[in-house]
Amino acid sequence: LERLVETCGNQVIKEWRRLPGIVSQIHVQYLQAAQMIMELQEAAQINQGLQPANLTRTSSVHDMKAIVKTWKNRLPMISDDLSHWSDIFTWRQHHYKFIIDHYESQGPMDSNTNSMLGVHATAQSIIHFGKIARKHGLVGVSLDTLSRIHSIASVPVVDCFQKVRQQVKCYMNMTVGGSLQKNEFNEILKRRRQGLEVIEVTNLKFFSKEMMAELYGMKGYFLQHLNRSEESNKVFSAAIQLHDTCYMAWAWWGEYLEALFTRERNMDHGESAVICYLHSCRSAVEGHTRKYLAKAIWLLTYDDENLSIATAIDKYHLGIQAIHWLP
DSSP states (O other), X not given: OHHHHHHXXXXXXXXXHTSOSSOXXXXXXXXXXXXXXXXXXHHHHXXXXXXXXXXXXXXXXXXXXXXXXXXXXXXXXXXXXXXXXXXXXXXXXXXXHHHHHHHHTTOHHHHTTHHHHXXXXXXXXXXXXXXXXXXXXOHHHHHHHXXXXXXXXXXXXXXXXXXXXXXXXXXXXXXXXXXXXXXXXXXXXXXXXXXXXXXXXXXXXXXXXHHHHHHHHHHHHHHHHTTOHHHHHHHHHXXXXXXXXXXXXXXXXXXXXXXXXXXXXXXXXXXXXXXXXXXXXXXXXXXXXXXXXXXXHHHHTTOOTTOHHHHHHHHHOTTSOGGGGOO
């Protein structure tokens, strides 16, 4: 196998050198081929390390863990070809299953440690592929992929949460508004109800307060778009009470209040929306922060003579990095 891997690698390098110096789409197939060769080599190392003759070697376990960690970090970008990564993830899952089966056959002591490594890696690969499929707009593919997690025994709580989170986001991506036909509008509302149902049937008692807060925020989002405004406001409030640094819950609550403000022109709603956005920006990443700071600045254009919104910004801007305010 090592000889074949070396031969394939040399052939890919040879073909690469024949291509133009400026990297373009034609180079992608050779990059994908190089990755497949690397994945084959790493999978061979896993299988070799788990052979009976090598079980006593501590280095074999460390090598296996290092490769699994590498696979977990070597993930697709949104611009990558999804069909290529589908093959890669399927390939990896076969080897994760081999790891799980191997250590479970060794007895309960190993099954609680090393076999869980394979379980977690399997779940993570399914979740990430579902996430990328969702970002490609392939909602059906994403939901089908995420449903495969149910075939895994003893999935860690964090993976269960991520699965529910990605599943709910699939339904959140379907926006309501614009010039939609009646049947399209009804289909979107149906999806909203399905997303809400996913959250309501999920047993939240196993999740941390931070996880629960985000799911409550999502629930409030769905209730808002199903025109259940009062319930939505209560759920957003409950989410913040569970975990007051859940930046997405703050952001969704702010968007809800902004929608009320633009519809009713109630200055209290505008001020509250700005406060929510600023709370969200304190613990969010830069891309998220800039989006909601822009919303806060835009709301300033509707400020009243008492400068209610400006006063709120002056009071609650502390904790936000100064550079995030710059364009």
